[in-house]
Amino acid sequence: MDPAVVLVAVGVVMFFITFCGCVGALRENIRLLRAFTLCLTMVFLTQLFIGVLGFFYSDQTHDALGKFVKKAIVHYRDDLDLQNLLDYIQKEAVINTMCGFGVQAESHSEAHKFIYPAGCADGAVLWIQSHLVLVGALTLVLSLPQIAGVVLSQILITQIQDEIGSVL
Template sequence: MLRVMSVIRRCVLGPGRKHSLLTVIFKIALRPEHQRPLLAPQMANRRQPVPQRAQQRVYRQSQIRYAPGAGGESEISCCVKYSVFSFNVIFFLLGFGLLLFGVWAQIEKDTFVNLLSKASKLYLDPTWPLLIVGFLTFTIGFSGCVGSLRENTSFLTFYSTLLGLLLIAEISAGVFAYACRDQLDNYIRNLLNDVVVGYRDDPDLQLLIDSMQETWMCCGINGADDWDRNTYFSIEAREVASPEAGGVPFSCCINSSKLEFKNYFCGHGVRLKPESHMAAHLAAQRVMAHTSPIYTEGCLPKLQLWLNNNMLLVAVSMVIIAIIQVLGICFAQNLKSDILAQRAKWYYTH
């Protein structure tokens, strides 16, 4: 090999030149790989074996030191941590279920497709409050679960703030309802009037009204004549020969909820005035015998009576809900302070 190099050197550079640049390059190129010099320190570092992930984790953990006198015990209470987690798992699952049910109901009615056309009547759709409550419950439960299980102070702060705002909103709503009860009563009456008018426009609303009338054994808002506001049950619908003219929904019929097979025609024409003498005689006999086929009392007086008779139960329920929210805030803040205290005990040597 040296003889070949000597011949090439003499041929290219001529005799007498022993250490030219071309000679050095040829010598380096013809050396074995393990004897070649490295061109840069970075290449040597790149060829070093990379430590495994487990070794890197052990190395980082070995660099963690506790502050002098702090000890190695955790400041985080497992009781508080898993109490917050288990408490919010229930709300997470409940909110997720309500959210799924509300979305399914909206998809079945194609409300998302016709959202703009039905925007003026969204307040009459009972699934929208279900979606809102489900979303709030899901958000609260999710933030509480993640914040407690992963010991994330940001999620715990968001969880406490959301619970606090919800508690303030509930207290404000209660004070407003008591201070403006007359205006609230008028608003509820107008809302129920709109509900009666839109009875056939929304299947969920129709199911809600029928369930309410069957459960409370009532008919209409203040009475059965309130159904005259509905286009289908109006007395004026006789002009188009509607069989439901002057009638009421089947849920107004007495004992309709106890029948195995519901009679959907039992309320047809029950509010029509008799036109013949025989019909008037039969109607008088039916009134005297107290055999009216429908409920005559309105649902709003029944609701007001129930609230008056169960005011203590409603108040206790509201207080229990408020206490649960306050306990959730306190537990979350306690866990957050424990996490911050634990972090304050650590410092890194590098």
Template structure:
């Protein structure tokens, strides 16, 4: 039995196995997309909408994969050339979408430092001012979560009019129970001396890297499914023509 005959005999079983793995990739992609979206949503005021769109696209791809897997399994089990060809076409669409996500994640990762610097700098003067409650709360969240203060250094707050040169309480770590009566200054023992730009950018870049890696890695994996499904569709048509 030559190599072509072996591939012809087992290609549909390989495609069924691939579909099982394909569904698992859908679960991973959907989970990663939902997780990254949740992380980004917490700081969405400081982020460009493109970060949210990238995670949304991952979620959409994960959902579509479950639908596509149905055509792949049915086409392989019933040896239906039309369904198998439909599966191949949909895989190509998914392949393109994952490439877009991967490349988008790469671009966003390289733009993160500049975007975060601009967002933090432009909102610093709006801290604790009327009608800017969300920005005030977000600054406090970032400084608490990342143990940082100001954009590049805690002294950035000295020129902020609304705080009268004082540091926000979230710039310092306080012993339990003392937060309400405490004050934070450059000489406080628990002050966060590191600026938020570097640590916050690293956090956002890390998730952009995850989006990039998932998009590009699974795009490569889809190539195997495209090859298998196209080959199986060709063999099914060949069998019918022979008969």
């Protein structure tokens, strides 16, 4: 699947969710706020489900990622979007110390110390496994805005319903 199509689809979904939240809060529209709450809850649960599946099926996830990377390398020159995605990942997401960054500047006697028989993906998996507490804490911190959005929208819905009930 083309990465541009995936990014556009994700952008459309994000626009819909934020539109429901913004307009629902501004106009005090309970239906839009409920749609916002439902969508945000579904996104959170989907992320949680994918994370749990990735954890329990880590071997299959690692194999699928390896197959994707190999397929992407084969078709590197065929798709400009895929080429740009791989270039970006290699420039920005690869931890420099894992792939022998700067080894060519070293002398031959020093360079042999930095030869890595394992690939970057294996190094990343080992790093994540050895820092599971940090990864879990980071995941929790990144999920807090979603949880706060659900809770605050529910509070706003309750306040609007109380206000409507007090008028009647």
